[in-house]
Amino acid sequence: MVNIGSLVGAGGPNRGQASYATSKVAIASITTVMAMELADHDIRCNVIHPGAIDTPILAAFADESEDESSERTIDGVGLQIDT
Structure with missing residues (x-):
């Protein structure tokens, strides 16, 4: 399973x-x-x-995040998001 x-x-x-x-x-x-x-x-x-998978949802999350914890989360998964 x-x-x-x-x-x-x-x-x-x-x-x-x-x-x-x-x-x-x-x-x-x-x-x-x-x-x-x-x-x-x-x-x-x-x-x-x-x-994390680079999807529109993750990109929207990156666009909306302004606090450090959200940015660290995105950076921590090793994705570079082009905005």
Whole structure:
């Protein structure tokens, strides 16, 4: 079993991501529990935490962000966004 999470679930949320962060942390947690519970049945469970993808949503986030924490988040994922 492979679940798709997010770096938010693995590394921590930013302001304005309460619902998103909660759902991604839940995916990571349930995957861990399922891996432990299903191990006796030879079922492996993993979660993939993909990084940010250069999409219009991320570009809009970059355009709107003026505080340092948002800029660090975008810089921290290694994307260069041309605005």
